[in-house]
Amino acid sequence: xxxxxxxxxxxxxxxxxxxxxxxxxxxxxxxxxxxxxxxxxxxxxxxxxxxxxxxxxxxxxxxxxxxxxxxxxxxxxxxxxxxxxxxxxxxxxxxxxxxxxxxxxxxxxxxxxxxxxxxxxxxxxxxxxxxxxxxxxxxxxxxxxxxxxxxxxxxxxxxxxxxx
Numbered sequence: 340x341x342x343x344x345x346x347x348x349x350x351x352x353x354x355x356x357x358x359x360x361x362x363x364x365x366x367x368x369x370x371x372x373x374x375x376x377x378x379x380x381x382x383x384x385x386x387x388x389x390x391x392x393x394x395x396x397x398x399x400x401x402x403x404x405x406x407x408x409x410x411x412x413x414x415x416x417x418x419x420x421x422x423x424x425x426x427x428x429x430x431x432x433x434x435x436x437x438x439x440x441x442x443x444x445x446x447x448x449x450x451x452x453x454x455x456x457x458x459x460x461x462x463x464x465x466x467x468x469x470x471x472x473x474x475x476x477x478x479x480x481x482x483x484x485x486x487x488x489x490x491x492x493x494x495x496x497x498x499x500x501x502x503x
Contacts, residue, residue: 356405356412360390360446366405370451374430375403375414378469384453386414388446401470402460403448404428406439414448415439418474431473434484 359366366388370379379386388405391397398404403416404426415428418436426439450459460466473480 357407357445360388364390365449366390366446370414374433375416376432378431378473379414379451380453384451386451387449388414389449390446391444398426398444398447401467401474404439404444405446405448406443407445408437408439408443412445416470416473418477434481 356366356368368386368388369382370384370386371382373381398417400417400419403414405412405414406428407413413430415430415433415437417426418429419427421427421438423438424441426441426444427436428439429436448460450457452458458466
């Protein structure tokens with residue numbers, strides 16, 4: 340059977356993820372990066388992404404989407420829509436919202452594995468509580484994250500004063 344991969348797909352991961360999603364309708368890969376902590380752990384959890392249009396419903400607020408940003412692939416949570424109709428997304432461990440046009444969305448996170456534990460996004464009551472809590476407490480988390488980062492950049496001065 341002939342392999343119909345796009346030219347150059349063997350040389351780099353660029354385009355390979357999109358090819359797999361188009362061909363298989365699903366992608367299973369390790370989570371890489373810290374922007375979705377504490378939900379996804381860097382190189383320790385495995386994610387399953389369903390391609391858009393490959394069964395199921397389209398993404399909605401609370402869903403984690405895979406999209407392409409320049410030459411990299413990003414998994415972030417949908418937190419709303421901008422007035423121009425683009426998705427408003429944010430990593431669980433980030434402070435800034437991003438704008439993602441619908442046409443850049445490649446797929447939606449449907450489940451992930453944490454060791455032997457399998458979490459199915461649309462079926463897990465724990466997961467629904469987690470993301471609703473995470474979004475509801477965003478203003479407080481934002482203040483706490485900024486305070487923590489300021490303390491770290493100050494060489495821990497604030498932390499030493501608190502404990503000293």
